[in-house]
Amino acid sequence: MSISKLSAVLVVTLTMPTAFAQNISAQNIPAQSARSVEAASADQAKEAKLEHFDPTAVDPTLDPCNDFYKYSCNKWLSSNPIPPDQVFWSTGSGLELWNESILRETLEAASKNDPSRSAVQQKIGDYWAACMDESGIEAAGLKPLQPELDRIAALQSKTQLTQEIAHLHHLFPGAWQQGDDQTNSPLFGFTGQQDYDDASKVVAQIDQGGLSLPNRDYYLKTDDKSKELLTKYRAHVKKMFVLSGESDTQAAADAGIVVELETAMAQAQMDNVKRRDPKNINNKMSLAQVKALTPSLDWSVYLKAVNAPASDHYIVTSPDFFRAEEKLIAEHPLDHWKAYLRWHLIHSASPTLTKAMVDENFDFFAHTLAGAEEQLPRWRRCVHGADRDLGEALGQAYVDRAFPPESKARTLQMVHSIETALGADIESVTWISPVTKEQAIVKLKGIEDKIGYPSHWRDYSSVKIVRESWASNVEQSSSFEFERWVNKIGKPVDRAEWTMTPPTINAYYDPQLNTINFPAGILQPPFFDAEKDDAVNYGAIGMVIGHEIIHGFDDQGRKFDAHGNLRDWWTPEDAKQYDERGKCISDEYTQEVPDAGPGVKQNGLLTQGEDTADNGGIHLALNALEASLKRQGKSLDDKGPDGWTYRQRFFVSYAYSWCASIRPQIASVIVTTDPHSLPVFRINNVVSNMPEFKQAFSCKSGQKMVRANACRVW
């Protein structure tokens, strides 16, 4: 799956993977995908192989009741080793390459300098041409960076810092995003987002930020491995300074300053478990209060420089972070801040610059940190860039080619039947009182289903894309996106908007819009397969749909109402019952993670929402399948054409869609930063909580896939 961390809000997604692409480094972590070298088109077609569910994929020598993940995935895993340019390789990886191959063809066709091109083709085509022009990029050397380095060098006093921070925020891809941990832009993040208490309003949000490593733990943990990684990070920062033209001595000193400042910011940051509770980040302030919090930042200058409309109030996610940052700005001389800003500039721009910069960035962030052995081929890096920077321009052609109306209709039908299943579940449970049930049904009925792609496409006409400079194109696109988010402040909410692009292999629930969103990119095999029966589709994409719906009712989502307001609609007794059930999940998932190294433990409090969504989602999908079979006069335990019962096909299809090999380095990053459990737990923990699974494979009590203290929320 793709690992995407998204959106300025508390959006919850299906999968881990792209989180890193944005969080670790601008764009250099390979998402799971294909082969290492530039594929000729024939090879490419061969490699872009979609996995279709195949019941013979299971390993009959293994016992499903002992380790269902192994039983379902062993054969696939042993015949599909992780390619050298990948850190994560799954049954969805063929789809990722398939999607990207379609995007590549679209980009290549649009890149022919033909006067008859449409405005959209000009944007994506010239973007592609500039990105693929490696020799031009090499010849330009540091030229694209120089004006920005000069701006920082020209700063005369700390009072000028704010203006420069505002300028740099424009240039950072993803600067508008609120991650699970922080915003990955210099010093802090700024964006427009829906107010927690009144979702009809968009207000300004000021978020903690300023780090370059995945999260605060990477600066603060004191075990040998963590300390070694931080030492390697410092060496990397130094090398990047040298590559940008500094002397060895200067670079070493500057790297020390960067690590010192980032460590101090990490120390002050709220941790990702605390951030999961929206009331902890919903700190409303007036502009006067914001100014008093950090007098060293000139907020009047900042707001003017980012063209921020007036905001009713300001949400400051972590006031303590800003108190600490204020002290830091006061204590450190201007030269330290210049070094810090220079680093963030170089780091962010490095993927668009010379081979030496690209290689050094890869070496630390993708190789050392995530475990990749080789870089992604250039074409794939350029596809990722175009998808990030001009995603809704590029996505139109993808939808035309890969997402027929029949796929949309069948998905929507499944969504409706799964929503019906949740309605029945809410009505039938005994632990929720009628008054809370009524509210839950209102919320369920209020969910808006968004399938495939947005109803209107984003207008990129104001983004200046040229054939001559990829670095400039990335800056222009980042600036456009940053200001687009800021400009939402004070305006009506656009409910139709998406925060994932159409080819994305992921899905999300947005608690403040109360929408579920399934991009066309995931509505493909092995998740959605038009050629397969309901048992296969409910097991794979059905679980995904159920997962997103349950996010509206997980420990975080349940705190928002049908309109997206942070409002407690649970009676105290029902909330207590909920928390007990939730604790069962978080205790269960606080577990050893052998894949990430000896002694590494998952924090079930970080993954509770995702785990609740997995466990509830699979129930809904199974119940919807049962209803669908019933309409056809069949039952779950009838045998299908291949001799499996529908119940068995459902579970095997579920597990098969999550088979994945993961390098230990990235597994360790995931456990530290990501709210999703690793795939093996997304299968084995879930099925071991289910009597329905025990029944499917006639498992016995005491076997590993039959948990004595099974958890159940939904």
Ligand SMILES: [Zn+2]
């Ligand atoms: Zn999720």
